[in-house]
Amino acid sequence: MIPKTHPRYESLLLRDKIKNAFKEGYLADSGMIAHGRGETFDYLIGEKTTETAKKACEAAVANLFLAKNPVLSVNGNTTALAIDEIINLAKATDSKIEINLFYRTEERVNIITEMFKERGWDEILGTNDEKLEYINNLNSPRATASKDGSYTSDVMLVPLEDGDRAEVLVENGKKIIAIDLNPVSRTAKMSTITIVDNIVRAVPLMTKIAKEFKEKGLDKNTEFLENISNNFSNEENLKDSLAAIKLK
Ligand code: ATP
Numbered sequence: 024m025i026p027k028t029h030p031r032y033e034s035l036l037l038r039d040k041i042k043n044a045f046k047e048g049y050l051a052d053s054g055m056i057a058h059g060r061g062e063t064f065d066y067l068i069g070e071k072t073t074e075t076a077k078k079a080c081e082a083a084v085a086n087l088f089l090a091k092n093p094v095l096s097v098n099g100n101t102t103a104l105a106i107d108e109i110i111n112l113a114k115a116t117d118s119k120i121e122i123n124l125f126y127r128t129e130e131r132v133n134i135i136t137e138m139f140k141e142r143g144w145d146e147i148l149g150t151n152d153e154k155l156e157y158i159n160n161l162n163s164p165r166a167t168a169s170k171d172g173s174y175t176s177d178v179m180l181v182p183l184e185d186g187d188r189a190e191v192l193v194e195n196g197k198k199i200i201a202i203d204l205n206p207v208s209r210t211a212k213m214s215t216i217t218i219v220d221n222i223v224r225a226v227p228l229m230t231k232i233a234k235e236f237k238e239k240g241l242d243k244n245t246e247f248l249e250n251i252s253n254n255f256s257n258e259e260n261l262k263d264s265l266a267a268i269k270l271k
């Protein structure tokens with residue numbers, strides 16, 4: 024048990040979720056290393072959402088609303104840290120959810136599938152029951168793509184992704200929204216929109232923005248959404264995110 028008074032309580036709680044996911048068998052060991060890299064960058068940005076990240080979240084939501092087939096891709100880390108938040112975002116933006124694992128095994132996919140079903144999300148894509156396609160040029164189990172999901176999707180959220188997959192997805196003509204605390208990762212640079220923030224903060228913020236747009240009827244206002252999207256520059260946003268890192 025982590026005492027609530029511990030100065031790094033929140034961070035230790037997330038670390039615990041990651042450790043448990045590994046013990047429960049749905050997170051690969053390297054997922055723990057990826058989390059460690061994320062923690063470092065989170066520390067450096069002060070463990071809070073920057074104004075720059077907020078702008079990226081807005082652009083991301085605008086693109087999910089503009090999409091014909093929006094898909095939220097989930098891996099072990101995303102499931103461990105933000106399963107309920109991802110389901111809420113999918114509901115708020117009418118997106119599909121698809122499992123995609125870098126180290127895909129039948130067991131890991133089964134556990135994650137069950138976790139989503141237990142929470143009432145039965146229409147999870149990318150499961151072992153599906154006849155999956157493969158995204159071009161990505162010759163590995165992580166290239167699996169659901170026909171109704173990432174194979175045909177035009178806008179995808181890919182949190183905590185690796186650069187290869189992000190690059191191939193972009194080459195396949197998709198708009199890619201990354202959530203990555205590292206503003207200089209290949210994923211961050213390759214993606215159409217990169218949210219430099221912790222997934223545990225970014226996803227609820229996106230849901231909040233989506234609900235606000237909906238309340239004002241802006242989710243169907245193509246001109247409004249395109250305006251936000253066109254005014255967003257990933258290059259500029261990444262520069263500002265890098266500037267938010269404080270080394271003293
Ligand atoms: P790339 O191939 O894009 O250069 P990488 O090889 O570092 O990146 P991975 O090892 O797959 O990529 O790590 C995934 C990324 O996820 C890391 O850049 C890390 O900073 C980020 N990350 C880890 N945990 C979180 C989190 N909780 N929220 C947001 N980003 C995270």
